[in-house]
Amino acid sequence: MSDTVLKDAMVYLIAAGVLVPLFHRARIGAVVGFIAIGVLLGPHGLGRLAHEVPFVRILTISDPARVAPFGELGVIFLLFLLGLEFSAARLWALRREVFGAGALQVALCAAPLAGLLYLPFGDPGLALVIGLSLALSSTAVVTQLLIAEHRSLTPFGQLVIAVLLFQDLMVVPILLAVDLLGPQGGDVAWLALSALGKAAAAVVAILLAGRFVLAPLVALAASTGLRDLIMAITLVVVVGAAGLTHAAGLSAALGAFLAGMLLSETAYRHQIEIDLEPFKGLLIGVFFVTVGMSVDLAGVLPNAWLLVKVVVAVVGLKVVFTYAAVRLMGTARPVAAEASILLAQTGEFALVVLGLLAARRLVDPAQMSALVAAVVLTLALTPLLARLGRRLGARLERDEARGLEAPADAAGLSGHVVIGGFGRVGRTVAAILARENVPFVAVDADPMRAAVERRSGQPVFFGDAGRLDLLERLGGDQASAFVVTLDAAGPAEGMVRAVRARWPQAVVVARARDGAHARRLSALGVAGVIPETVEASLQLAGRLLEALGLPEDVVSARIAEAREAERAALQADGGRQDA
Template structure:
C-alpha cells in the first residue's frame, strides 16, 4: 500500500517542486511565471531528465485550469456587461480572426505548404492562448481595464470559433459526406446544451446552493462549486463545444447569484494550481529532438507566423480605434498560438487533412510561440517608451500629491468632495470620462484623466502620498477592484468607498475598505425623516427614529460581516428590522 502511495505522490511532489523553484526564480529575473512553468516542464519532461514520459495525460487533466479561469472571468461578467461587449466580441474579435487566418494561410502557401495544410496551420495558430493571455492580464492587473475587456472579448470569440473550425475541418476531409451531413444536427445539439445550461443556471443552481449552505458544511459548498464548473464543461464538450466556453457561460449565469463570491473563493485555489500544471504540461510536450532536427523549418514558420499574425492584429486594432500603444500591446500579447490548436490539429489528422509528422511540427510551433510570448512582452516593454494616458483635450494625472485622492467625479464624487474643498484640503481628482472632465473644467474645477483601476495611474496620481483615498466610481466591480488594489499597494491611506447596495457594502468591508457608504442610504433616511415630520412628529422625534434605524442597520451589517451572512441580492437594502421598532419615547404627557 505504501509503495502505491509513494508512486502516486512522487510525480506530484516533482511537479510541485519544479514549480516552487522555477516560478520565484524567473519572476525575480523579470521573466514571468508563464515562462517559468514552460522551462520547468521542459526540464522534467521527455526532452529533459525524462521524469515524465506521458505529458499528454497531464495536459488533458491540467486543461481544467483554463476551464476554471474562464469560469471565474464569467463570474465577473454579468449578462448586461457581456451584452455591452457584443461589438468587441463579434466586431473586433471576428475581424481579427478572419484577417489573421487569411494572412497566415497566404504565408503557408508561400512557404510551400499545400492549401489544406496551410489553412489548418493558420486556423490553429490564429487561436491565441487563453491561458497565456489571461495569466498576463491578471499579473498586470489589466483584466478590468478597457483594453483588458477588449482582450477578453477577443478570447471569447476565438473560443466560439473552435466549433465552426472543427465543422469546417470535417467538411474539408476527403470523406466529408458522412461527417458534413451531421453539421446541422451538431448545431442543434449545441443549442440544446446551451438552453439546458441556461435553465439550470436560472432555476436550479441557486436553490441547490441554498440547501448546501443550510448544511453549514464548507466542504460540501466547495464540492458544489466544482460540480457546477466541471458539469457545465462536460455538458458543453458532449455537445461539441469547448469546455472553456461551457465554464464561462456557467460563470455568467451565476454572476448575479448570492453565492457567487463563495463559489469564486472555493474555485480560486484549484484554478491557480491547475493553470500552472497546464503550463508545465505544455513545456513537457515540446519534442526537443524534433525541434533540433527540423530547426530551420520550425524557426521560419514560427517567426513568420508570429510576425504576420502581429501585423494582422495591429491592423485590426488601429482600424477599430485603438491608439498606437494599445495596438502594439495587443499585438505582442496575442501573437502566439494557443491550446485549442492542439484540438484542431488532432481533428485534422483524424480526418486525413494532415499527417502525423506535420501535426508534430505544427504543435511544436504552437508550443514555442507560447514560450516566446513572455520574452516578446519583456522586449516590447523595453523598446516602447511608457506613455501617460491622455485624451485629446484632457490632462493626464501626473505626479499629484494631494492629501486626498478622489477617484470618480460623477454625481456622488462631486458632492463628497465639497466639504473637503470648503475646508481648504488639497484634493487630487481623477476620472476616466473625458466629457465629465471637460464639464468640470467649465466650472473651474480641475479633474485629471486617469483609470483608477491601474496601478501606474494610482502612483502618478499621488496615491503613495495620500492620507485618504475616496473611491466614488459608479461601477461596483471596478470599485471592488480599486479598493483591493489600493489596500494592497497603499496601506498608509484610509480607503473610503461608495457602495451600490448592502451586498456591495459587505463585499467592500471584506475587501478592507475603512469606510463604505451606500449611495442611497442617507438620502433615503433623510426622506423618511421628512415624511415623519409631515405626519406630525417634531424634528427631534423624527431624527431619533431615524437614528435608531441607522444604529440597527449598522449593528445588523456588522453581524452579517462577522458571520459571513449575505443578504439576498433581490432585496437591495434589507435594512428593515426583523421585529418592529419600539416607539420613540417623548417628554409629552399622556394627556397630550
C-alpha cells in the same frame, strides 16, 4: 497507486515550487514556467539521459501519458472559471468595444494568420482553426500586467479588457470547429449540421438545467452555510456539463465554459472562484507541463532561425492588424499603438487547441513542437512587448500633447493657485477652490488626463511640475499659493525644491503619502503637510469617538490636538534633518 505515479507527482510539485517562483521573479510568468518544467523534465529533455544515467530517472516524469488526464481536467476548470467571468451586464457595458474592436481584431488577425498556415498544413479548415487560436491573446498574462500597473480601470485598460472579452467568447466557436475537423468522411455539410444540432441540444439542456435545477440547488446549498456543500454542487455541475457536451460529440471544455456562464449570474460566483482558484492553478499547471513535454528541442533547435521568423511574422501581423482594428473604432493613436503591441502575443488557449488537435492526430509531432515553441516564445516576450508598448504610447502621447503645454499668456494670471498634479487629490482641491471662486491653474504629467480635463473646460496643462520654466509660464510670480498633490514622492519633492528656489516666501501646501515622505517635505520648508495615512487615522478615530458617545465639539477638539501634535513632530523631525 504505483510508486511511479507518486514519484512523478513529487517531481512535478517540487519543480513547480522551486522553478515557477524563479520564473515569476524574472517576470516571465507561471505559464512559461510550467511549460519550461515540461521541456526540462519530459522525455525530450532530461528524459533522454534516463537510460544512460539512472539517477536522472528520479528527476524526470516517467510516464507523460498518466499525467495527461490531470492536464485535461485543468483545461476543464480553466474554461469553467473563464465562463464565470461572463455576464450580460458586463458585456453590455462594453458592447461597443467588445463587439466592435474585439470582433475586428479577431477577424483581421485570423485571416492573414490562416493564410500563412495554409502552406505548411494544406488544409484550409485546419489552418483557419489554428489561425483563429493564434489571433487570441493571453487573457491571464495581460490582465495580470494591467492589475499590477493599476491600469485596468483606465480607458486603455478597458479597451484591452474588452478585446480580451470578445477573444474569450471565441472559445465556443473554435471548440466547435475543432470538433468538426478530422477524417470523418461523408457529407461535410451534413456532419456540420449534425454537430451543430448536437451542440444546440446540449446547450439547451444545460441552460434549462441551469435555470430550473442549478439555481435552486446552489441556493439550497448556500442556505446551509456549508462551503463544502457548495463546492460539491459546483463540481457536480462542472463535471455534469462537461460530460453532457462530451456525450454529444463535443469538447468537454465547452460544457465547462457554459456551466461557468450559468453560475456567473448567481450570487455565489466570487466564492466559487476563490475556492477553485488553487486547484485550477495546480491542474492547469499540469496541462502546461504536458504541453512542454511534447516539445522536442532536438527537432526545434535545428530550425531555430525558422522559428524566430515565424514568431516575428505572427507578432508583426497581430500588431499591424490589431492597430488597424482599434483605430477603425476611433481610438486615439497612443492607446491604439500600445494596445496592439500588448496584445501581440498568442494565448494559453492556442496551446489548448493544439493539444486537442494533437490528440485527434490532426497535427504531427514536428508541427506540434514548432507551434508550441512559437506560442511559448510569444508568451515569454510579453513583458518586453508591454514595455515597448508603454514607451511608444508615451512618445505618441507627448507628440500629441505639445498643444496642451502651458501658453505664454498664462503668465498674465494673478492671485491664483498653482496645482501640481491633477489626479484624485488635485481634482478635489480644484473643486473646493472653484466653489470659493479662487482662480487656479494645474499641471499634470499625464497627457491623456490633461487632454480630457481641457476638453471639460478645466485649466489643466501638460508638463513636469518640477520644471521652473513651466511654473513661471503658469504665472508663478503672481501666484498666491502652490499646492503639491503629485502621487510620487520624487516629483513632489522636485516641485517643492523648484518653488522654494525661485519663490522662497511662497505659500506651499503639499500632500504626503506617509510619515517618511511628510518629513522630507517638511525639511524642504513645506508647512502644513500631513501624511494621508495620519489624516485617515484621525478621521477614523473621530468617527469612533462619536460612536462611543462623546459630544461633537469634544471630538473636534481631540482630533485637532492630535493633528497639531503630529504637525509639531514633523516640524521637529524636519528641523533635526536640517541641522
